[in-house]
Amino acid sequence: MLRTDPSVAIRALRSAAPYIRMYKGKVFVIKASGGVFADLASTRTLIEQVAILHQVGIRVVLVHGGGPQLTQIQESLGIKPQIVAGRRVTDEKSIEVTSMVLNGLVNTQILGICREFDIAAVGVSGVDAGLVRAHKRPPVNVEGTTVDYGFVGDIDLIDAKVLQQLLDDGLMPVVSPVSADDSGQLLNINADTVAAAIGGALKAEKLMLCTGAPGIMEALDDPRSIISYTDLQGLKRLKDQGSLKDGMLPKAKAIEDAIRGGVRRVHVMSYKSPDSILAEVFTNEGTGTLVVENISALSAAEQHE
Template sequence: MDPQAAMNVARVLTEALPYIRRFAGKTVVIKYGGNAMVDETLKNGFARDIALMKLVGINPVVVHGGGPQIGQLLARIGKESRFVDGMRVTDAETMDVVEMVLGGLVNKQIVDLINRHGGRAVGLSGKDAGLIRARRMTLRDAADDVVDIGQVGEVAHIDPGIVTLLDQADFIPVIAPIGVGEDGCAYNINADLVAGKVAEVIGAEKLMLLTNTAGVLDRDGRLLTGLSPEQVARLIDDGTIHGGMLPKIACALSAVRNGVRASHIVDGRVEHAVLLELFTDAGVGTLIRG
């Protein structure tokens, strides 16, 4: 390594040190999805980030999505994907595919990748140890009639016992967002919602939502960060925050209003986005303070 490169490494470590001290022993819940789950470079960078966080004393908890992978498998078996208000219509056959993809294929791929990069990850479904109790989601159309979207759920209750146990034993929980209802049925739940509720219940220091955008932008396309809930509410009211960003913002706001110190909407298209947001002054996303 030449002297200039060595000096750059020293600067990076110096900048990161105060953050490592601040967050040592704290829990950070990361929702993993989007481009970061399909691009090989980003996948490996994410796995290294998670393994490094654990090694420096931070407790990462990963909650992952898998919508594109579900859609691909449904297409392979000749089943059409249907959506209502962004929610995948999930009949019994589709739910079987969701469980195979989220609880099996995708979950185990993430676990394997983190372990290959030095972590000790353990895969979980929300059905394990009663982690996620669900209730059926109800949608209504313009006429206020109920729209049946099948086994799509909302979080009714989180039992954090298994997550806490794994954290204390130096494992990294990797959670598939599948819950079980009082009726014994499995439910497909939005991963952002699960990540937010897990963060709230375990009293996480941070919630990080990886997405395919730079974060919250103003009307001139500039990144906004260091926002309070009141500032976010004004940005929603004036239409600056709109469309697909609204559900993520709602999740982030719920977390900070229920005990999480900060929520981050992070650009998952950037390599090592998690570390850059945690350990650098500039970051790569939007921070919402509690």
């Protein structure tokens, strides 16, 4: 039997070692959109990458969405989904289904895969221990039209004590974005928004947004126009020129809120790209888009000079 050449694995370990030293003990908030959990293979691929970060000493908080699953269940119950400016309208029937799908189906599915990869994970929602305190969003003006989003929440406060305690105990929180107001009324909150607010509350080193898009693109329909890195000023320019549409609009708002809240770096990458999370963490090039407060904060290596 021929012995395999170990040099490739050794080189990979050596190149990863500086990043492991840099990030060990730091908090990463990873938000995965519901699309990644549509099939078992993509779910396993994502959780395997998360497991590697967890096992090298990075303190990971995983926040999940569940849009496709929620749409499927709504339609099966005769409820027509309505999305305005990338955000879901949630009526009285829909908030019940939202809680069932996010807190139940998706969260539990993720915890099951975490067990396969030997991650000690604990499922929580925004309701648990007052983690996400919110109020019902009043009707808002969207492009000249008044929109009532229904039982959708705007965040007042993140009380991250429960997450901090779990992290200190070596556990990985898996967070559903469903929350409630002070009277106990359940509220649906955009998962990107929740992830950004949690990242700020924990002063996370990184917020990583895993989505179906390869990153932030200059031209909406051209994956080759992916932007490797930008800052808040560049993000505003993209929005003003119309490069950010639909689901990317709440993401852009979440990115800005996260950075202004104290998160040092935000990454946007595709869960469809092999090992995209690991590439973003353990290489300077990555696969998606890196957003910082000001490009001057990036090293020459990060700017790929």
